[in-house]
Every structure is written in C-alpha cells, then in structure tokens.
Amino acid sequence: MRSSEYINKDEVAIIGGGPAGMQTALVLSARGFSVRIYEQKEQLGGHLKGWHHLFPHGVAASDLLGALKEQVLARAIPLHLGQTVDHLQKVGEGWELWQGETVVGRAGVVVLANGFALFDARRKEEYGYGLYPSVLTSADLEAVFRKERPWPFGPDCAAPQIGFVHCVGSRDLKCGSPHCSKLCCVTAVKQAMAVKAFFPEAQVYCFYMDLRMHGLEYEELYRKAQVDYGVRFIRGRLSEAAPGQGKRLHVKAEDTLQGRPLHLQLDMLVLMSGMVPTFVLEQQERAVFFKEPVFGSGFVPVQGFLAAGSVVQQKGLFASGACKGPATLPEVFADAAAVACEVEQYLKSLKAVAHA
Amino acid sequence: MTPLLWKDYQKEVPDNHYFFVRSCIRQTFFPGAEAALLDILRNSLGLDIFEDRRHTTCTGIAYHCDLVPLETIMTVIARQLSLMTEAGYRHLLVSCVTSFGIYLEMLDMWQHHPEMLEQTREALWKSTRRTFELPTALVHTSDLIYHLRKPIADRSPHRLVDKSTQRALRVVDHVGCHYAKIFPAGGFGGAEFPSVLSGLAETFGGEMVDYPERRHCCGFGFRHYMLQENRGYSVSNSRIKFESMEAFAPDLILTNCPGCNMFLDRWQYTLAEMSGKTYDGEGKGIPVLSHEELAALMLGRDPWTLGLQMHQVQLEPLLDKIGIAYQARQKYSMVEGVAGVPREPGVLKVSFE
Amino acid sequence: MPKPDFGFSFAPNRALELSVPLLPEVQAVLEAEPSIRACMACGQCAAVCTAGVFTPLAFYRLVLQLWAGEVEVVGQRAQHCMLCGKCQMTCPRGVNIRNALLLMAALLPPKP
Incomplete structure (x- = not known):
C-alpha cells in the first residue's frame, strides 16, 4: 500500500x-496554490487555437489566447504538454494521474x-460533409478565415451563395445529442457577417429552428446581420444536400414560416457542428477512467447546482468549463474562477480537519 | 465514437441457393425482365435458383391500399415461406421492391411480436396444413445482381460507354422507396446512400449522376395511383424527378423496382401529352431500364427477346450509343406472328425508321 | 392525333426557388424601406392588426411573401390595410410598417 504522504x-x-484549464490555473495560482497543467496537445489553447475572431465584438482569438498564455508563463505554472492522462487512481485523499x-x-x-x-x-450524412468539398463545418470556416485552408469556390465566384445550417448534431435525439450547443447560433451570425465582409456581393442564408441569442449583445448582432449585412434567416432545418x-x-x-418547401443552389454550405463530450467518466471505487x-x-x-464544479461521487475531483456542457468563453472564464474558489474551499476544509 | 456511415454500409448477401419469388406486375409491363434474371443467374453464372409455380402475389399493393388486412398478408407471406421451407431453401430472393419491403416488414413484426408469428403459424396451419421456417437471408434481385456485378461485367461484351465518342454514359438511378427507406439495414448504402444501382452502373463503365431529387418517390404511392382521379398526385411526383434530372442530360434511368420502372417509363408519355415536353430535348424521352434488363443487355442478350419493345420510351437510341446490334424488323415479331406497329403518340417519338 | 383526356393532371411544384434573383420590384421595395429587413416574423403586427381580424392581412406574412417574389398576392393583401398604425407602434424591431405597406400596395397596378 502506497502512502498518501508522497502526494502533496x-x-x-x-x-x-x-x-x-488556463483560467482555473491562473485563479488558483494567484490565490497561492501550486498548480500544474497537463495538456495532451503540444500547445496550450484548446479549441481557441482554431478560432479567427470572437463574437460579439470581433476580437482576434489570437489576442485573447496570447494574453492567457502570457499570464500562464508569467506565473511560471508548470506545463506538461503532449501529456495524455487516461485515468486517475485514488491514493489516500489524493490522486495519481496515469497514462x-x-x-x-x-x-x-x-x-x-x-x-x-x-x-x-459526417454523422449527419444527409448534409454530405466529407463527401462534397463545398460542405464545411464552422471550425473549417474559421480555418478559412485564418488562411489555413482555401475557400471551397474559385476566385471567379464573386457573388457566392452561402448557407449556414444551425443545430448540426445539437437538439437531435437521433444523433444522441439532445442538448442545445448554445454558441452555434451566434457563431453562425458572426461567420455570416464575416463572409459578407469578404464577399460583399455574396448572398448568405442561415437555416435555423429558433435563434438562441442568449448572451450580451448577441441579439444585437443578429439584427445587424439582417439589416446591415443582408443575411437572410430561413426558419427550417435543412433536409439534405446533393x-x-x-x-x-x-x-x-x-x-x-411560409409552410413551403424550398430549394437553393449553394457554393458553400457551413454546418454549425455542436459540442459533444470528449470522454465519459467510468467511475470505480478508487479510480476514474476517461473512456x-x-x-x-x-x-x-x-x-448539486449545474454551476458547481465538484464531480459527482468523487472527493477531490472537480470539473471546469465546457467539459460539463456547452459554454461560451465568458461563461467558461466565470465558471473557471468559481471552480477555483470551490477548490480553495475544499483544500481549506481538509486543513481544518487535519488541525482539529 | 466511430460513426455508422451508411455510405460504406454493405449488406450481407449469400453467394448461392435461392428460393425465388416473382413480382405480380413486372411481367405485364416488362415481360422479359424476370426471365432475363433467371437466365443470367442460372445459365451465365450457374447458380441454384429455385422457383415454385405455386407461389402467388404477396398482396403488397392491396395491403398498402388497405384492401387486404394485416392478418391476411401475413398468412400469404407465411405460405410463400412454407413453399421455400418445403423446397429446402433458407435464402429468399425477391423480384419486387414492394414485396421486398413486405417481407422485411413481416419479419420485423414477427421479431417484435412473437405472438403474431404464432397466430400466423396457426392461421396457415388451419387453412393449408402447412408449416414454415423463417429465411436466413432476405435478398432483393438488385442486391444479388450488385453482389455479382464483377462476374457479370467480366462476361459482358458491352460497356455503358458511347461507342463513337468513348464518353461514359450518364446514368441517373431511382431506387424503390421500400428497398431501404423502411428498413435501411436491408439495402446496400441504406436509404441515404443507396449504392445498389449506382455501383452496378459504375461497374459497367457508366457515370453516375447524383441529381437533387434522387431520393424523391417516383409517385407510385399505391393508393395514389389506384384511383384515376388521384393519379395527378402520382404524375406530379414523377415530373419533379424528371425536372430535376433533366439538367444533367442523362442517357439512362436505372431502377430496381417494378412500380418505379413502370411509372418513370410510362409517365414520360403522359407528361409529354399533357405538357408537350420530353426531358431529353429530342422528343424521344429518357430510356428506363431495370437492373436485370441492364445486366442482360450488357451480357449481349437480344433486346427484343428481352421485351424492350414493350417499354414506352424506346431503347434504340441507347442501343445505338452502346453499340448493341439489333434487328429493326424483328422488333414486333411475336410468337404468334408479327404484331402491328403501335400507334405513334402525339409528342413522344417511338419509331426511328 | 387529338390530345388524350387522362382524367387527371400534374400539379405545379410549389417549392420556393431561392436561387432565382430577387425581382426588381421587390428589390425596389426593400431599397425604399430598408427597415423591412429587420422583421423577424414575431407576429406582433398581425396580432394587433385591425384589418387582420376580418381579412387575410398579416404584415409579417407579406414580408415573407415579398422575399418569395409573390408580388401580386402582396399587392392584393396590402390593399386591406387601414393605415391605423397600431402595428408600427407595437413592432419590437422598429420596422416602418406603414411606409412598407404603402410600397407593397403600389405593387398592384391601378385599374386602367
């Protein structure tokens, strides 16, 4: 039996x-705790690395990521890049991280x-992603904005017809994702406007079921897209692409809204891919596997409450950000700070017990 | 998570030993199709395909029109299966897409409701003193032709290529709705990516055209066709398909269903008379072939023995493109002697002398 | 040969074809009253509409039909408007509905 003494x-x-991860680490570090980040990729940033600019104000994603990384470096938070963790083993009150x-x-x-x-x-096969080169995901389109991949239509196409499909793999029981992914609505609006900025003559359509513009200034962005950018919003989910x-x-x-079927020829179709879990927890008595x-x-x-960070049935295991469910960046930052406070309370409670 | 991709979905098809059941309407409209199928399977490929002359219609059309109740069709299907069982076969080969859907539906229902299977066994026993086993494989004839496409193509003297220009012929397919739309796992590629016909056409060197209304119903719709005053519904659906494929200038429509075959062929005449329009731009219509007819043509069977003169849209322009020889004078030679040349319709051209 | 009487006929395809460019007269209405673009089809205009109680007038539907290029229907239905202006008071997006309806009504040519 290993002693838990060797765990700090x-x-x-x-x-x-x-x-x-970065925000949780920064808050805990600022409050005097020793933290380490384990990241399976070679670089920090997660999905943020792939974004070009952010809603609602169009801030460059690289600016935000750069600022975050700078703070992480300034605090000299130890980084384990390229390090996958596939399960945790409980030792005493603490954890061993295993690969x-x-x-x-x-x-x-x-x-x-x-x-x-x-x-x-690809699982929404009727939309032909992976079959037709002019079908992109929202992430692919960010890569186009970042000049990491070309537009799917030629330079001769000055007035491209472009469609965005909301709720791809969200609110879809047949895909096993009953939830709303929350940020796709506003992302589609942001991307539709960006496309119009690239191609002022483009005709851009958004196919939505209802627009969930829940965040600050999202609804304003929607109106702007309609009035100033001429983006047309069609209420109805796409049935197929051919x-x-x-x-x-x-x-x-x-x-x-008209109760009529609709046909359209497009030069680019963008699928607003939803958010799904990266892993499921397989919880055992003294171990947690990421499956x-x-x-x-x-x-x-x-x-307890949805905003909480403490993982069900596991003392000393917390969850922060979008691994608990779809969240926008501001929500992730707020959540990360809240989770850091929960972690702090937990560590203090352990100390109180030890002193008693 | 590895997604199940219908595009790559392959159905399991046994190589040999089938009990064959016919379509009730196919031989009326396309009289050579089923004979050609049996000829190819038995004589060209040497397979064991058994047919029992006592088998009947599956009553599917009447069932879908609410004329035959569920208990009745179940018992009829049970009787077909009892003939299969009696002959010592467990692989069922079905000629008609409607029947194919019916067999899938009955097997599915019996699987989920074993008490209905028992009731059916009892009904069949009471009325005929017969018993039956369930098939281990349910295969549509287009499945089998697709499964055997390479050996067939290896034996074929022809290719789906314009002989004079070497251009691959453009093929639009129409897969019968009941082939895979009710039970996607019953067909190659499921309902979204049916490859059973496109794969066949490509094996013969044709170019597949994935036209927008590829998955649209041909308009048969059973009850929508049965009454004359409802037929506008049916012809409107076929028209949507023709309008959609027209832009791609197809050389051929390929189908696997007797009903679709019939409507996509005959409605071209009807629409030409109603609207003055044909969809090939030359007034001759777009030829329609079933999978067996195509395979038989590729294997060098005689077009008139195959019954192609019974099609509404005549095949000579296509035969000329492929370079299939035929005797124009033999076209209307029947067993009883030479039949009269049919009357020329108002719009659609059917003679090319 | 006389045309055969089949006893049935085909129905036109009622699908909207969005790839067709907007009609110039629709374009003109949208340019003359750009606030029409802000309509989000919430239906508040129709809920308060005096004429809508006894006629098929519903402004948000006219906007949808305008986009679909159905200028004749739009022109006809716009005639029902009594210009009371309740819709404009209630519109959450600030669409200038009265002007829009006058422009729509003008889509129908006057009787010679």
Whole structure:
C-alpha cells in the first residue's frame, strides 16, 4: 500500500490546457496554490487555437489566447504538454494521474478541464460533409478565415451563395445529442457577417429552428446581420444536400414560416457542428477512467447546482468549463474562477480537519 | 465514437441457393425482365435458383391500399415461406421492391411480436396444413445482381460507354422507396446512400449522376395511383424527378423496382401529352431500364427477346450509343406472328425508321 | 392525333426557388424601406392588426411573401390595410410598417 504522504495535498493538477484549464490555473495560482497543467496537445489553447475572431465584438482569438498564455508563463505554472492522462487512481485523499501503465503526476486535487469535442458532422450524412468539398463545418470556416485552408469556390465566384445550417448534431435525439450547443447560433451570425465582409456581393442564408441569442449583445448582432449585412434567416432545418449544377450544391429545406418547401443552389454550405463530450467518466471505487464516448454520452456530471464544479461521487475531483456542457468563453472564464474558489474551499476544509 | 456511415454500409448477401419469388406486375409491363434474371443467374453464372409455380402475389399493393388486412398478408407471406421451407431453401430472393419491403416488414413484426408469428403459424396451419421456417437471408434481385456485378461485367461484351465518342454514359438511378427507406439495414448504402444501382452502373463503365431529387418517390404511392382521379398526385411526383434530372442530360434511368420502372417509363408519355415536353430535348424521352434488363443487355442478350419493345420510351437510341446490334424488323415479331406497329403518340417519338 | 383526356393532371411544384434573383420590384421595395429587413416574423403586427381580424392581412406574412417574389398576392393583401398604425407602434424591431405597406400596395397596378 502506497502512502498518501508522497502526494502533496495542496497541489492541484489541471487536465486540459484550453481556456478553462488556463483560467482555473491562473485563479488558483494567484490565490497561492501550486498548480500544474497537463495538456495532451503540444500547445496550450484548446479549441481557441482554431478560432479567427470572437463574437460579439470581433476580437482576434489570437489576442485573447496570447494574453492567457502570457499570464500562464508569467506565473511560471508548470506545463506538461503532449501529456495524455487516461485515468486517475485514488491514493489516500489524493490522486495519481496515469497514462497507460505509467504514473505521470500526483496531486491532492484534480480539476478536469478537458473541454468539448466537435460533433462529427459526417454523422449527419444527409448534409454530405466529407463527401462534397463545398460542405464545411464552422471550425473549417474559421480555418478559412485564418488562411489555413482555401475557400471551397474559385476566385471567379464573386457573388457566392452561402448557407449556414444551425443545430448540426445539437437538439437531435437521433444523433444522441439532445442538448442545445448554445454558441452555434451566434457563431453562425458572426461567420455570416464575416463572409459578407469578404464577399460583399455574396448572398448568405442561415437555416435555423429558433435563434438562441442568449448572451450580451448577441441579439444585437443578429439584427445587424439582417439589416446591415443582408443575411437572410430561413426558419427550417435543412433536409439534405446533393450535387447541383456545376460545382454547386443543391439543398432542400422547409420554409416553416411560409409552410413551403424550398430549394437553393449553394457554393458553400457551413454546418454549425455542436459540442459533444470528449470522454465519459467510468467511475470505480478508487479510480476514474476517461473512456471514449458512446452514443448518447452526457457531459461530466457535477454535484448539486449545474454551476458547481465538484464531480459527482468523487472527493477531490472537480470539473471546469465546457467539459460539463456547452459554454461560451465568458461563461467558461466565470465558471473557471468559481471552480477555483470551490477548490480553495475544499483544500481549506481538509486543513481544518487535519488541525482539529 | 466511430460513426455508422451508411455510405460504406454493405449488406450481407449469400453467394448461392435461392428460393425465388416473382413480382405480380413486372411481367405485364416488362415481360422479359424476370426471365432475363433467371437466365443470367442460372445459365451465365450457374447458380441454384429455385422457383415454385405455386407461389402467388404477396398482396403488397392491396395491403398498402388497405384492401387486404394485416392478418391476411401475413398468412400469404407465411405460405410463400412454407413453399421455400418445403423446397429446402433458407435464402429468399425477391423480384419486387414492394414485396421486398413486405417481407422485411413481416419479419420485423414477427421479431417484435412473437405472438403474431404464432397466430400466423396457426392461421396457415388451419387453412393449408402447412408449416414454415423463417429465411436466413432476405435478398432483393438488385442486391444479388450488385453482389455479382464483377462476374457479370467480366462476361459482358458491352460497356455503358458511347461507342463513337468513348464518353461514359450518364446514368441517373431511382431506387424503390421500400428497398431501404423502411428498413435501411436491408439495402446496400441504406436509404441515404443507396449504392445498389449506382455501383452496378459504375461497374459497367457508366457515370453516375447524383441529381437533387434522387431520393424523391417516383409517385407510385399505391393508393395514389389506384384511383384515376388521384393519379395527378402520382404524375406530379414523377415530373419533379424528371425536372430535376433533366439538367444533367442523362442517357439512362436505372431502377430496381417494378412500380418505379413502370411509372418513370410510362409517365414520360403522359407528361409529354399533357405538357408537350420530353426531358431529353429530342422528343424521344429518357430510356428506363431495370437492373436485370441492364445486366442482360450488357451480357449481349437480344433486346427484343428481352421485351424492350414493350417499354414506352424506346431503347434504340441507347442501343445505338452502346453499340448493341439489333434487328429493326424483328422488333414486333411475336410468337404468334408479327404484331402491328403501335400507334405513334402525339409528342413522344417511338419509331426511328 | 387529338390530345388524350387522362382524367387527371400534374400539379405545379410549389417549392420556393431561392436561387432565382430577387425581382426588381421587390428589390425596389426593400431599397425604399430598408427597415423591412429587420422583421423577424414575431407576429406582433398581425396580432394587433385591425384589418387582420376580418381579412387575410398579416404584415409579417407579406414580408415573407415579398422575399418569395409573390408580388401580386402582396399587392392584393396590402390593399386591406387601414393605415391605423397600431402595428408600427407595437413592432419590437422598429420596422416602418406603414411606409412598407404603402410600397407593397403600389405593387398592384391601378385599374386602367
């Protein structure tokens, strides 16, 4: 039996180096705790790395990421980049972090900040992602904005016809994702406006079921897209995409406000891929395994209120950010700070018990 | 999570030993299709395909029109299966897409409601003193032709290529709705990516055109066709398909369903008379072939023995493109002697002398 | 040969074809009253509409039909408007509905 003595009870291990992981680490570090970040990729940033600019104000994603990284470096937070953790083992009150047969870290508290995965758009086969080159995901379109991939239509196409499909892999029981992914609505609006900025002659359509503009200034962005950018919003989910004339796609939908089927030829179709879990927790008596999600897997379950960070049934294990469910960046930052406070309370309560 | 991708979905099809059941309407409209199928499977490929002359219609059309109740169709299907069982077969080969859907539906219902299977066994026993086993494989004839497409193509002297220009012929397919839309796992590629016909056409060297209304119903719709005053519904659906495929200038429509075959062929005449329009731009219509007819043509069977003169849209322009020889004078030679040349419709051209 | 009487006929395809460019007269209405673009089809205009109680007038539907290029229907239905202005008072998006309806009503040519 290993002693828990060799674990530093005050040390916090954060799994995931995206916005949630970095922010949790920064708040804990600022409050005097020793933290480490374990990130499976070679770089910090998570999905934020792939964004070009952010809603609602169009701030460059690289500016935000740069500022976050700078703070992480300034605080000299130890980073374990390229380090995957596939399960945790409980030792005394603390945890060992394992990758396969090897212990890669030890900590008194572990914070899961693994974020989300993008819904695999190939699974909505009727939209033809992976079949037709002019079908992109919202993440692919950010890569186009970042000049990491070309536009799917040629330079001769000055007035492209472009469609955005909301709720791809969200609110879809048949895909095993009953939830709303929350940020796709405003992302589609942001991207529609950006496309119009690139191609003023473009005709841009958003196919939505209802627009969930919940955040500050999102609704304003929607109105701006309609009035100033001429983006047309069609209430109805796309039924299918098929090859059309030339290199165009032929898409079908129902205009539910008019009660009529609708056909359209498009040069680019953008699928607003939803957020799905990156892993499911398999909880054992003294271990937690991170397993590949299966159909219908939920996000990390937490105790009590939805905003809480403490993972159900696991003392000393917390969850921060979008691994608990879809969240926008401001929500992730607020949540990360709240989770850091929960972690602090927890560590203090352990100390109080020890002194008693 | 590894997604199930219908595009790559392959159905399991046994290589040999089938009990064959016919379509009740196919032989009326396309009289050579089923004979050609049996000829190819038995004589070209040497397979064991058994047919029992006592088998009947599956009553599917009447069932879908609410004329035959569920208990009745179940018992009829049970009787077909009892013939299969009696002959010692467990692989069922179904000629018609409607029947194919019916067999899938009955098997599915019996699987979920074993008490209905028992009731059916009892009904069949009471009325005929017969018993039956369930098939281990349910295969549509287009499944089998697709499964055997390479050996067929290897034996074929022809290709789906314009002989004079070497251009691959453009093929639009129409897969019958009941082939995979009710039970996607019953068909190659499921309902979204049916490859059973496109794969066949490509094996013969044709170019598949994925036209927008590819998955639209041909308009048969059973009850929508049965009454004359409802037929506008049916012809409107076929028209949507023709309008959609027209832009791609197809050389051929390929189908796997007797009903679709019939409507996509005959409605071209009807629409031409109603609107003055044909969808090939030359007034001759777009030829329609079933999977067996295409396979038989590729294997060098005689077009007139195959019954192609019974099609509404005539096949000579397509035969000429592929380079299939035919005797124009033999076209209307029947067993009883030479039949009269049919009357020329107002719009659609059917003779090319 | 006389045309055969089939006893049935085909129905036109009622699908909207969005790829067709906007009609110039629709374009003109949108340019003359750009606030029409702000309509989000909430239906408040129709809920308060005096004429809508006994005629098929519903402004948000006219906007949808305008986008669909159905200028004749739009022109006809706009005639029902009594210009009372309740819709404009209630519109949460600030659409200048009265002007929009006058422009729509003008889509129908006057009787010679």
